[in-house]
Amino acid sequence: MTDAELAHGLAEEAGKLLLRLREGHEGGKALGDEGDRVANRLILDRLRIERPDDAILSEEEKDNPARCGFSRAWVIDPLDGTREYSEGRNDWAVHVALAVDGRPVAGAVALPGLGLTLASDRPPALIAEAAPLRMLVSRTRPAPEALAVAERLGATLVPMGSAGAKAMAVLRGEADIYLHTGGQYEWDNCAPAAVAMAAGLHVSRVDGSELVYNCADPWLPDLLICHRHRAAEILAFVADMNA
Numbered sequence: 501m502t503d504a505e506l507a508h509g510l511a512e513e514a515g516k517l518l519l520r521l522r523e524g525h526e527g528g529k530a531l532g533d534e535g536d537r538v539a540n541r542l543i544l545d546r547l548r549i550e551r552p553d554d555a556i557l558s559e560e561e562k563d564n565p566a567r568c569g570f571s572r573a574w575v576i577d578p579l580d581g582t583r584e585y586s587e588g589r590n591d592w593a594v595h596v597a598l599a600v601d602g603r604p605v606a607g608a609v610a611l612p613g614l615g616l617t618l619a620s621d622r623p624p625a626l627i628a629e630a631a632p633l634r635m636l637v638s639r640t641r642p643a644p645e646a647l648a649v650a651e652r653l654g655a656t657l658v659p660m661g662s663a664g665a666k667a668m669a670v671l672r673g674e675a676d677i678y679l680h681t682g683g684q685y686e687w688d689n690c691a692p693a694a695v696a697m698a699a700g701l702h703v704s705r706v707d708g709s710e711l712v713y714n715c716a717d718p719w720l721p722d723l724l725i726c727h728r729h730r731a732a733e734i735l736a737f738v739a740d741m742n743a
């Protein structure tokens with residue numbers, strides 16, 4: 501089984517478990533906490549069997565600083581969009597990715613509420629941008645830079661929960677640009693970046709540099725995912741704003 505196939509299978513399986521857990525549950529914070537816990541357990545138990553020599557960084561696991569010495573590190577968000585999951589919505593995701601020497605080389609984002617898993621082993625064909633452009637923003641904390649860039653591009657806003665759901669919305673043709681600033685961790689964007697890159701989208705920090713994973717500090721606060729031909733214009737707007 502390739503790394504991408506493993507990521508694909510694990511994200512899908514954890515997603516199914518999360519759907520089953522939600523059935524008949526009253527929801528709220530207790531559901532979110534339980535979802536984080538059971539999905540993390542499933543993914544980490546399987547990874548330790550299938551890839552015992554690799555490091556793991558998971559949102560729901562105590563960090564082991566020794567991982568920084570490993571070339572291969574799995575970066576896991578067992579439940580991205582915990583709030584949306586516990587509210588009974590569909591904009592949440594399971595992220596499983598592998599970084600090799602800091603690069604997101606394989607990954608999968610399951611969108612269980614939509615019955616879909618997108619993965620770097622079988623990335624979908626890109627869908628052309630719409631007019632006007634559609635900019636994804638966080639439902640609960642839209643980044644001021646994203647709102648300002650949307651205005652400059654004449655783009656409409658698409659509020660959505662979960663970094664994975666937003667990144668995959670570009671691949672699904674539901675939106676055109678995902679620009680985020682102000683805070684995220686490696687687990688929020690590693691699998692989305694792996695899948696988006698495999699599909700041929702532009703993926704970078706908002707200063708145009710590469711997203712680098714398995715760093716000692718997993719804080720990775722900003723990103724841009726969009727069609728390649730659109731990237732220079734957006735990066736220039738952000739640079740201009742920050743000048």
Ligand SMILES: Nc1ncnc2c1ncn2[C@@H]1O[C@H](COP(=O)(O)O)[C@@H](OP(=O)(O)O)[C@H]1O
Nearest residue numbers: 579580581582638641661662663682683684688
């Ligand atoms: N300013 C910020 N600081 C830290 N984490 C942030 C953040 N903005 C978004 N995130 C994280 O990114 C994910 C997507 O957020 P959003 O839906 O607002 O875009 C969420 O992950 P979790 O649901 O795994 O906690 C959220 O916690």
Ligand SMILES: [Mg+2]
Nearest residue numbers: 577580581688
């Ligand atoms: Mg997350």
